[in-house]
Amino acid sequence: MQISESKRLFAHAKTFIPGGVNSPVRAFRAVGGEPIFIKKADGAYLFDEDGNSYIELINSWGPMILGHNHPMIREAVIQAMENGTSFGAPTAREVEMAELIVKMVPSVEKVRMVNSGTEATMSAIRVARGFTGRDKFIKMEGHYHGHGDSFLISAGSGAITMGNPDSPGVTVGTAKDTLLAPYNDLEAIERLVEANKGEIAALILEPVPGNMGLTLPLPGYLEGLREICTREGIVLIFDEVMTGFRLAKGGAQELFGVTPDMTTLGKIIGGGMPVGAYGGKKEIMQFVSPAGPVYQAGTLSGNPIAMAAGLAMLRYLDTHPEVYAQLALIGRKIAEGITKINHDQNLNYTVNFVGSMYSLFFTQQPVIDFESAKTSDTVLFGRYFQEMLKRGVYLAPSQFESLFLSTALTDELIGRILLAHEESIRVIHQ
Structure with a gap:
């Protein structure tokens, strides 16, 4: 055979x-x-x-x-390629993309382009730490934020324990600053906050998780997280790499009416090309180099081909x-x-x-x-x-x-x- x-x-x-x-x-x-x-x-x-x-x-x-x-996106890519595939320098399309994202996503006042969802989430956590001067962050069990070391953490023995590495190569030292909580459980978040008072820089979650199968937030859950983070000075980060521009023009945050402090994006903003982005409040994003002290860089960030594909997609969604x-x-x-x-x-x-x-x-x-x-x-x-x-x-x-x-x-x-x-x-x- x-x-x-x-x-x-x-x-x-x-x-x-x-x-x-x-x-x-x-x-x-x-x-x-x-x-x-x-x-x-x-x-x-x-x-x-x-x-x-x-x-x-x-x-x-x-x-x-x-x-x-899609013919519209294919044509945008072909036209962009006629001028070259990578410059490693600023382009007009990057500015157009940033302006469109700020217009469409409620939480984003400034945005930085990167090359993947993993880059976006890693960078967002770093910026949140730099902004708050704190080290720890909370993530939800079963939520996937890319393969950065600090995200590959499984639950410890109880809601207020430190995380444990979930992959060889992730150190215990990295894991100690990642706190785990069950999704849809506000009481667990309150316990974590109380046990780590003044030490938590950020809380990151998929507002609508897609990496443990699709799971929806219970009524009041996202609103409760927003209230806790505001009260405790914690940067609330919505990972909308999957849901951004898919569930609504402004993503899950528009659909559910809850505005985070920062948002990570990907997938659709590249129209199928490798791309990611993170953005949020001006005062937080001003901490990103060269405006501020938190370093993050990438030769291919804002790649002209990815920007062309993403602009074609987002412009269509914005007008339709x-x-x-x-x-x-x-x-x-x-x-x-x-x-x-x-x-x-x-x-x-x-x-x-x-x-x-x-x-x-x-x-x-x-x-x-x-x-x-x-x-x-x-x-x-x-x-x-x-x-x-x-x-x-x-x-x-x-x-x-x-x-x-x-x-x-x-x-x-x-x-x-x-x-x-x-x-x-x-x-x-x-």
């Missing part, structure tokens, strides 16, 4: 790349089998190296809000707010359709959704934090993933990743997704 091109490429890749992939989730270890190597993407589809096509619900982990290979109603309708049709199919088959699995993001958890209890997310049956999810793949629907290869929808999903494609779900859920429960 002839081996598939994806299998051949994966075997070859493992000779030169750790695990054969350049980001761990791509290896399919959480769902079984081997990864599919993608050749191209267009609209709502991915096409693999073997000529198979898939309706896909990841959209490069969020940025392809208008679908893949109806996109968000369209995305919300698509998300509702899929999430409610899946819920109805599950109910008809007496399966009370949890479906969380907001706007164009959703997760199907293979658990019957509500998912509101990392602990409840972990009650999901990951083996069953793996089987479900493979059955959906057989039917031409490409999901995130992990139970603990949100799905991201695009405007390229027509009613006909939504129908095919729901039919694939109905058939897949039936097979895995036979």
